[in-house]
Amino acid sequence: MRSPDLLRFNLRLLTGQWFRSLMTLLATAVGVAAVLLLTGMGEGARRFVLEEFNLLGNDVLIILPGRKETTGGIPPLTGEGTRDLTLGDAEALLRLPGVRTVAPLIVGLAQVEANGRNRELVVVGTSRELFNMRQLQAAQGQVLPDLPLDRAEAVCVIGHAVRGMLYDQQPVLGRWLRTGDRRCRVIGVLEDRGVSLGTDLSESVIIPVASAQQLFNTQGLFRLFVQVQHLELIEPLKPAILDLIQQRHQGERDITLITQDSLLGVFDDVLQLLTLAVGAIAAISLIVAGILIMNITLISVSQRTAEIGLLKALGASERQVHRLFLSEALMMTLIGAALGILIGYGLLWGGHWLWPQFPVSVPLWALLGAVLLAVGVALIFAWLPARKAARLPPVLALKGITHA
Amino acid sequence: MIRLEQLCKRYQLGDEPVMALDHVDLGIDAGEYLSVMGPSGSGKSTLLNMLGLLDTPDSGRYWLGDTEVSALGEEARAAQRNRQIGFVFQAYHLIDRLSARENIELPLVLTGTAPEQRRPRVNDLLQRLGLERHADHLPNQLSGGQRQRVAIARAVIRKPALLLADEPTGNLDSHSGQDVIELLEELNDEGITLVMVTHDPNMGQRARRRLWMQDGQLLKDERDAQP
Known part of the structure; x- marks a missing residue:
């Protein structure tokens, strides 16, 4: 069967039972839209936080007075027991090779x-x-x-x-x-x-x-x-800065060096995980849509038993019948997914219009993942009913008997 | 053209096994017009399904043309059905959501024929069967006789060698039944082999060769001397 014919054949089927098709479409659409919406918001939150903290640029090292370990104990109170960072330190740092400004x-x-x-x-x-x-x-x-x-x-x-x-x-x-x-x-x-x-x-x-x-x-x-001249200079400069300050502070290494990346990395990881989690929760609705598609395909198979028999009598092979039912489910899903993408993006843009300072953006993996999951679920769940249809013996099918 | 050798088919009907076909031997030449008669349950429909490759025998062999089709797999038999065999059913079996034209071209669509090649062939048939005005009608907008004509057009669109008709006039009044039978005979005159199952003796008598079946066996095989 040629693809345009297959398409037309399925389209007739879907429009012939438009209400049933619409409901199934809607289930997939809601699933896809939910994934897009939630990951879009999660990703938006991530970007929002990153942008807020990203003002310094990642070629900047931050020096804090006092030694603060990331492991163990409460950090000492600011300035206590340590030497101050002074303008003299700043000027000394500026003379270090590789440092652009301080x-x-x-x-x-x-x-x-x-x-x-x-x-x-x-x-x-x-x-x-x-x-x-x-x-x-x-x-x-x-x-x-x-x-x-x-x-x-x-x-x-x-x-x-x-x-x-x-x-x-x-x-x-x-x-x-x-x-x-x-x-x-x-x-x-x-x-x-x-x-x-x-x-x-x-x-x-x-x-x-x-x-x-x-x-x-x-x-x-x-x-x-401390802003460095090149991004690659950040790591080699760290020990140089520590040494210089140690030298100036009578042998005490009493400063803490932080890069913005180390701060942001934590936020980034947490928020990315959060986005992934809400996306996964939304994906459950896609699986529910898949079960609905399985039911619809099952109903379709038993309603169209006689037609399957006829198609087989006219020379359709098992493989063709199988493909016919799979493609019906696939088409329904693809239309549903397209609808879901429209709804999802529509709502996100609506939200962005209401709160312009909140960036929304659907990560590509979420978009692709949602569509692929919808298609995958539809194929998996329609596989069994379609195979059932394909295996119907034509004689019995022509008489409208589903169970041999 | 057709040769059946010791063909057997057994069905389980409730607790008892029923011999639908009991060691049937039969030969049919190309262009023959054959009717199969007998009481219900005599196995005539099973024979027709067997000839149409819709059913597989439990034992025995079946040659269609030069191929032993009883040895073919499902895919190959589907291809044979498409190319060699046309079916006409008592209940028409048209697809409700497709127009007359789309129903007729369905066998061509299944084999992937291009639309521009399908169109003239369907047009020819529509014209010949007097259905031009109904090409875009859905089956439920057609009378019984018209529906059966559409079904016949669908059966012969691939120019099959064998046309199998299962009670083709069973659902029709006598007038449209007459039309349909004449159409089938006309096709037979053009060389197609026609096998028709019927329990109407009047219809059955029209065939040049008549088979009677009972309990899965061929009871009588009658031929007219002329042509």
Whole structure:
């Protein structure tokens, strides 16, 4: 039988019993749509988290003061019993071959006063390098100027939310702002990056690191970010950094090195597993659809016994009859799967339209897996009824007797 | 053309075995017109199914043309059915959801003939059987006589050597029955071998060769002297 003829023959069958076909289609469609929807959401959540934490780029090493082991015990309280990370360390690190830039970070709370209003806000001390690393840009004005690390210039860049809190819609560039007991001039407003799970810079005031040291009266840095020149240099640079700091800290290896990948890897694994799990749960509905297809095929076989006999009398072989029934089930599944893909993507895009910040994307393995599973299940479950049809002796089948 | 040798078929009917065919020997020449008569249960339908390769004998041999078809497997027998044998049933056995045209071309579709080759052949037959106007009608829009004509067209579309008819007029009134039988005879005149099972003696008498069966055995084999 030629494929177009087979197609037409089956189509007649499906449209002839459109209600029954529709219900079966729907079962497959719901299964496929469920897989797409759940994995799409799981994958969306994964990407969302990764994007939030991926701001630094993976060529950045994070240095924390104090030695923190991933195994054993509670980490020591910050700074206690260890030497501070200093701006001197930062400058020494910058001279290491392979290091592109170093950005220091000091974070603290301070009373911020401007325009007659007073708020307790996060004050971040850093350098221009951090803006480059995190790809932060100013919506208005400019970011921190390129200063020597130890120069405490009286300038600041404020987050988007801070601007709203303190100045409403008034112009802000060039205005004075007081952090603690120090005054600084606003030179820029950060662009609004939406909610960020990392450090939320939109509610902070960013000042040069030397100013922050004076403000919080400390030499110690909270973090040092080291950006390497090439991704491959990350691993070889780790021991070099540790050695250098050890040398500068009188033989104590009192820092912890983290790469962003090691942080993200954990999230990634967990979320991927979660996506896989919800996808697998959704796949159960496909198996239910398969059982429905088996029933439909069984009914089809017993309703069409006489027709099977006739086809055999007209010269259809066992193999042809078998193929006829299998292809009927297959067609039903494929149409159902196509419908399911439409529904699944439709709902995902609907969701994305309602919550634009939530990325949705169906992983390719889920899409292929769902369709393949639907087809596989249909073939497996239709196999037995189709074989039953194929094996019917034509004489008995012509009389409409199913059970010989 | 057809040779049966010691053909046997036994059925289990309840507790008792029934000999549907009891060592039947039969030879049929090409172009013969043969009727098979006998009471129900005499084995005439079994004989027809046997000739049509729908049923397999328990023992004995069957030659169709030069092939011993009793030795063939199911696939090969299906191919033989398609090429050599046409069936006409009492209950027509048309497929309800297909139009007259689609029913007629079904044997060609099964062998994978291209649509452009199917079309002229179906058109010829439709015209010949006076069914042109009904080509796109579904079976339930046709009268009994028309349905049986469609079934006959389907049976001969592959130009088989052997046409087997099982009570072809059984469901028809006498007028359309007459039409159908005349059509079958016309086909026989063109050279097709016609074997017809009937329990209507009037129909049976029309055949040039008449078989009577009882209890699975050939009781009488009658031939007319002329042609």
